[in-house]
Amino acid sequence: MVACKRQLIIFGGFHESARDYIYYNDVYAFNLDSFTWSKLAPSGIGPAPRSGCQMATTPEGSIIIYGGYSKQRIKKDVDKGTLHTDMFLLKTEGAGKEEDKWAWSRLNPSGVKPTPRSGFSIAIGPNNRSLLFGGVHDEEEEESIEGDFFNDIYFYDIGKNRWFPGQLKGPKSDKRKRRRGRQAEAEGAGDEEMEKQPPQGPVEIVKEVVAEDGTVMTIKQVISGPAEEKERSESEEEEEDGALGQQVEPCPRSNAMLAVKHGVLYVYGGMFEVGDHQFTLSDLYSIDLHKMEEWKVLVEMDPKAQEWLEESESDEEEDDMEGAEGGEEEEETSEEESEDEGGEEQHPSVQPDEEHADYLSRTEQYWIKLARSNMGPDAKEKKVVKVAHAMAKTFYEDSV
Incomplete structure (x- = not known):
């Protein structure tokens, strides 16, 4: 649903019952002046029936509809899902006495488009752009569904009709400060030597090495000058800065809530899955869309709370089974024991000043075992x- 010209516009959706389901591609408008609903009848060819699509408005008062999901029955008890990646524009053709006339048109944007997914979120950003964040792509197998979750950003330039991925640039100020500090130290330490020695270019050193059988081999070695050493050191520093600077970012998720204020994107919550378990997130991140340098953590997620939620679900199942057998005292005892056992399990702690890469290398097998379980x-x-x-x-x- 979006607000457009004193109206709330709703498109699509689905209804599912115990026996059947149906997807919609109709459009309804709620007038904010008369507080009445009306069904719109746009001209042209519109989107196929779907749910889970996202809508965004343009400065001209048109509506963009992207993506969505639908499924159709192939045979009895067998359904086939479809991830939609098409994009449509719903715009007014003119104002009549009673209601506006609307028309559908299909958009074919250029650029790098988002990979197929559902559960993504869309918001309106600065510079006449909308943005897409996160989502999940489900791989359906015969008896299971595995989802790949995303935490990437894609921008859609409304004026140019073009998609492009959002790239984090990283905090440049810190890198420049570190590089300037290293250059100052190197210059200060080498001032005396530079005064004594004139500038030198590349130097070629020729050595003769005599082997045991009397063979004489000539070895040439070229020592680079100060300019080449400076170029090499700068590239090495950039690699070191990239390795040391571990970027903070939201974990992959679907159905996150987005808001943009003064060019800053806020991402709250969402969900992700690990095996058969679903986790609801409550963390809050922000990023400056003008700079695109780094994510900031406003509210962190408590991993212990996530573990407790998962354990409480299993505890309830155990309690139901024990309750069916009868015995309130045994029920209370089992709850206390399960809580004690859950409290004893602890993840490998992070050592002081330990980098993320080192921590992952040291504890990788533990996390793989936990994920497998x-x-x-x-x-x-x-x-x-x-x-x-x-x-x-x-x-x-x-x-x-």
């Missing part, structure tokens, strides 16, 4: 490793 023996190894790394990263960021 949650996802089950049938989960793909690549997916297990990906989830394990995400869990380790989240715990590391919450610990430092």
